[in-house]
Amino acid sequence: MNIPNLLTVLRVLLIPVFILLFYLPFSWSYQAASAVFAFAAVTDWFDGYLARRLEQSTPFGAFLDPVADKLMVAVALVLLVEEHAQLGYMHVLLTLSAVIIIGREIVVSALREWMAELGARAHVAVSNLGKWKTAAQMLALVILLANPPQVTFLVIVGYALLIVAAGLTLWSMFQYLLAAWPHLSTDTEKK
Known part of the structure; x- marks a missing residue:
């Protein structure tokens, strides 16, 4: 250790x-x-x-x-979704962002594991886009966790950063899927 x-x-x-x-x-x-x-x-x-x-x-x-x-990120998102339930349409944005972020992590983790089994894990290695996504996501979560669920300037900034993080999350997931597509679209039954 x-x-x-x-x-x-x-x-x-x-x-x-x-x-x-x-x-x-x-x-x-x-x-x-x-x-x-x-x-x-x-x-x-x-x-x-x-x-x-x-x-x-x-x-x-x-x-x-x-x-x-x-x-840590999934727990933070779940806590915020529950805590911000009374914020109406803003809560919908938070919930969608949380679903996108958590869903992407599941998809990319499974993709990396599968690609590692094929010996092609390098095709889905962490990219710079993933680092930007993580930075926006962490800053958004720090802001949202620090503030009560009320419509204030800081909470709006936190929501905006989380929406940016969710957008970058989708973009990076699609990049990983495109990089892995030649392996995903191979017909293994014919081999």
């Missing part, structure tokens, strides 16, 4: 803390939950940096890191 792996495990362990803080009946609970989420997002970048810099990449870390990221 090295430092990058410990940071990844810490991110998973922070999920129940994050949920508890979000639901506490105090005026500061949203900000505290958002701070824990932001800290987890920073550890995500930091553990990857340390793993590369210290040459401490491990199979365990390669497996758990994306799982921890997806769990």
Whole structure:
């Protein structure tokens, strides 16, 4: 167990803390939950940096890191969808964005696993577009988690960033599917 792996495990362990803080009946609970989420997002970048810099990449870390990221984001999205239910049409935008983001993660994870079985995982490696998507998504979630579900300037900015993230999410998914299409469209029955 090295430092990058410990940071990844810490991110998973922070999920129940994050949920508890979000639901506490105090005026500061949203900000505290958002701070824990932001800290987890920073550890995500930091553990990857340390793993590369210290040459401490491990199979365990390669497996758990994306799982921890997806769990933290999915939990945040589910909490926000539930909490923002009274915001009418804005809630519909949040829900659609959450479905797109979570659905894309499932599709791309399955695609990467399948491509790895074919020995072609490099065709669906993380792209720069995925990094922009992640940045917009994380910033949106930090903003939305920190604020109560009311129509304010910051909440509108958070929604706008999440919609941008959902758009980039779809775009990156289509890029991954196009890169994998030659493998997906091969007729394996004839071989």
